[in-house]
Amino acid sequence: xxxxxxxxxxxxxxxxxxxxxxxxxxxxxxxxxxxxxxxxxxxxxxxxxxxxxxxxxxxxxxxxxxxxxxxxxxxxxxxxxxxxxxxxxxxxxxxxxxxxxxxxxxxxxxxxxxxxxxxxxxxxxxxxxxxxxxxxxxxxxxxxxxxxxxxxxxxxxxxxxxxxxxxxxxxxxxxxxxxxxxxxxxxxxxxxxxxxxxxxxxxxxxxxxxxxxxxxxxxxxxxxxxxxxxxxxxxxxxxxxxxxxxxxxxxxxxxxxxxxxxxx
Amino acid sequence: xxxxxxxxxxxxxxxxxxxxxxxxxxxxxxxxxxxxxxxxxxxxxxxxxxxxxxxxxxxxxxxxxxxxxxxxxxxxxxxxxxxxxxxxxxxxxxxxxxxxxxxxxxxxxxxxxxxxxxxxxxxxxxxxxxxxxxxxxxxxxxxxxxxxxxxxxxxxxxxxxxxxxxxxxxxxxxxxxxxxxxxxxxxxxxxxxxxxxxxxxxxxxxxxxxxxxxxxxxxxxxxxxxxxxxxxxxxxxxxxxxxxxxxxxxxxxxxxxxxxxxxx
DNA sequence: TTTACATGGGGTACTGAGTGCCATAGCCTC
DNA sequence: GAGGCTATGGCACTCAGTACCCCATGTAAA
Numbered sequence: 001x002x003x004x005x006x007x008x009x010x011x012x013x014x015x016x017x018x019x020x021x022x023x024x025x026x027x028x029x030x031x032x033x034x035x036x037x038x039x040x041x042x043x044x045x046x047x048x049x050x051x052x053x054x055x056x057x058x059x060x061x062x063x064x065x066x067x068x069x070x071x072x073x074x075x076x077x078x079x080x081x082x083x084x085x086x087x088x089x090x091x092x093x094x095x096x097x098x099x100x101x102x103x104x105x106x107x108x109x110x111x112x113x114x115x116x117x118x119x120x121x122x123x124x125x126x127x128x129x130x131x132x133x134x135x136x137x138x139x140x141x142x143x144x145x146x147x148x149x150x151x152x153x154x155x156x157x158x159x160x161x162x163x164x165x166x167x168x169x170x171x172x173x174x175x176x177x178x179x180x181x182x183x184x185x186x187x188x189x190x191x192x193x194x195x196x197x198x199x200x201x202x203x204x205x206x207x208x209x210x211x212x213x214x215x216x217x218x219x220x221x222x223x224x225x226x227x228x229x230x231x232x233x234x235x236x237x238x239x240x241x242x243x244x245x246x247x248x249x250x251x252x253x254x255x256x257x258x259x260x261x262x263x264x
Numbered sequence: 265x266x267x268x269x270x271x272x273x274x275x276x277x278x279x280x281x282x283x284x285x286x287x288x289x290x291x292x293x294x295x296x297x298x299x300x301x302x303x304x305x306x307x308x309x310x311x312x313x314x315x316x317x318x319x320x321x322x323x324x325x326x327x328x329x330x331x332x333x334x335x336x337x338x339x340x341x342x343x344x345x346x347x348x349x350x351x352x353x354x355x356x357x358x359x360x361x362x363x364x365x366x367x368x369x370x371x372x373x374x375x376x377x378x379x380x381x382x383x384x385x386x387x388x389x390x391x392x393x394x395x396x397x398x399x400x401x402x403x404x405x406x407x408x409x410x411x412x413x414x415x416x417x418x419x420x421x422x423x424x425x426x427x428x429x430x431x432x433x434x435x436x437x438x439x440x441x442x443x444x445x446x447x448x449x450x451x452x453x454x455x456x457x458x459x460x461x462x463x464x465x466x467x468x469x470x471x472x473x474x475x476x477x478x479x480x481x482x483x484x485x486x487x488x489x490x491x492x493x494x495x496x497x498x499x500x501x502x503x504x505x506x507x508x509x510x511x512x513x514x515x516x517x518x519x520x521x522x523x524x525x526x527x528x
Numbered sequence: 529t530t531t532a533c534a535t536g537g538g539g540t541a542c543t544g545a546g547t548g549c550c551a552t553a554g555c556c557t558c
Numbered sequence: 559g560a561g562g563c564t565a566t567g568g569c570a571c572t573c574a575g576t577a578c579c580c581c582a583t584g585t586a587a588a
Contacts, residue, residue, distance in 0.1 A: 026536090026537085047572085047573065047574085048573080048574065048575090049573085057537075057538085058537065058538040058539070059538085059539085060537075060538060060539070060540095060576095061536085061537060061538075063574090063575065063576080064536085064537080067575090068574080068575080069574070069575095135404075136400060136401075136403070136404045137400075139400070139403045139404055139407055140399075140400045140403055143403055162468060164444070165441065165444050165445075165465055165468060166468065168440045168441075168443075168444050169437050169440045169441050169444070169465075169468060169469060171440070172436040172437055172439065172440035173433050173436055173437045173440075175436065176432045176433045176435070176436035176437075177429065177432075177433050179432075180428070180429050180432050180433070181429075201429055201433075204426060204429060204430065204433060205433060208472055208473065209472065290565090290566090311543090311544060311545085312544080312545070312546090313544085321566080321567085322566060322567040322568070323567085323568085324547095324566075324567060324568070324569090325565085325566060325567075327545090327546065327547080328565085328566080331546090332545080332546080333545070333546095
């Protein structure tokens with residue numbers, strides 16, 4: 001009944017020919033068509049029928065590749081989540097290392113996915129910002145990353161007191177920091193250095209939650225304490241291994257204070 | 265996938281609200297009928313037509329009071345969010361106090377809303393846990409709380425270096441801690457002390473992110489550092505006001521170490 | 529070669545959420 | 559009693575998402 005159905009231009013592909021990238025990746029065709037339309041008419045102004053019309057496929061096929069319209073906007077998160085899971089399950093960085101370092105490294109996997117396609121990421125960011133349905137969808141995606149990180153930390157913290165609590169709080173903090181860095185890069189139009197922005201943000205979390213680097217000494221003074229103290233009353237924070245000799249602790253403290261002329 | 269649709273700003277005013285005399289407020293009748301049915305047939309097994317049939321009103325009226333079916337499950341969050349906003353705008357605890365304390369106190373407002381109706385909260389928790397659509401919706405609700413807290417912190421941290429970053433990270437940490445305590449209470453069936461659970465969880469965040477209590481002294485040693493150190497190699501953390509006399513800092517450190525027989 | 533089966537895509541019809549528009553019933557004020 | 563305001567009810571419609579069955583093609587077994 002419909003008019004001439006669009007030709008399935010795909011000439012039958014000799015299976016052996018160009019073995020790589022062989023069959024028409026319908027999923028990408030759909031995601032591409034969807035994204036174009038979202039840009040042209042907005043997310044809500046685009047129906048699934050519009051998308052499949054442009055892609056030249058049947059409506060039913062869309063839902064075979066994407067469980068919902070929103071999924072077409074984030075076609076790569078599934079893969080990225082799997083990558084993060086694999087990374088953490090393969091022992092994170094090194095199972096003896098700081099778990100916080102491991103989850104920060106895992107978060108960078110996500111960042112790299114964004115950074116791999118700056119223009120796409122920026123456009124999608126703008127789209128997501130103004131479509132409530134997409135914001136909500138994104139929340140559910142982010143939540144899955146967060147739960148993955150929290151699960152890893154929970155395993156690492158094991159039976160430690162409040163281990164599960166710490167795991168969830170740190171995971172939330174890492175995700176928040178990552179997103180802060182990521183978004184500032186996205187807002188800049190994808191111009192600056194994304195990794196640097198995220199590293200800086202994650203640095204704050206590692207400073208606070210990370211295990212103090214024991215290899216580099218048994219006592220360290222973090223001063224000026226970045227951000228601590230509300231402007232009125234700077235503070236210093238000192239972290240030391242519990243079995244460090246007291247003289248070493250005092251030595252470090254004194255030398256750090258020496259650099260602070262404000263101190264007497 | 266059921267999505268949370270845009271939030272209609274115009275919340276229709278419940279008729280005859282404060283004037284005591286009025287008949288049963290339709291909004292509550294609907295929420296009540298909806299929740300009963302969700303318990304009986306599940307969330308997805310209940311249609312809006314079912315709800316309005318039980319409530320004895322027209323279908324159109326449902327969507328006048330709830331922008332989506334999901335909203336009927338969380339009928340009081342809107343009010344609670346307004347309460348939190350008002351609390352923070354009225355200066356938090358005391359504008360001179362620690363901003364972290366203020367947002368922790370704000371988080372407790374949410375907790376008290378849950379604790380005010382333990383049975384309802386527990387049932388809703390179980391329902392939410394097993395309905396993906398509701399989990400997603402809840403995320404969007406939680407996110408609004410988080411943004412409210414972050415906004416307050418951002419204002420408090422003002423031009424401070426990385427103020428916005430700190431604000432977002434701390435807000436995320438507070439929300440995660442709050443939810444951890446809340447959920448453990450909900451899982452227990454609403455039996456234990458909800459406030460205690462949440463206080464404990466928030467304590468972790470305040471220890472790490474809070475401003476060291478300056479009223480109670482200019483130097484404090486937090487030992488044993490709760491959770492820090494992965495089991496191998498305990499650490500001590502010391503926080504001191506930058507303009508504290510050095511002798512005072514060393515004094516505090518020594519006295520703290522004296523209580524730790526492991527130290528030499 | 530023919531048959532059997534697996535795979536991938538298409539079509540149709542249906543459910544149900546959410547919206548726009550209009551009608552109506554009550555109520556308050558001139 | 560006429561106007562106007564508000565709360566509600568009643569369609570009718572759009573559109574996402576699903577169930578079920580169809581067909582084409584390619585591959586392996588007979």
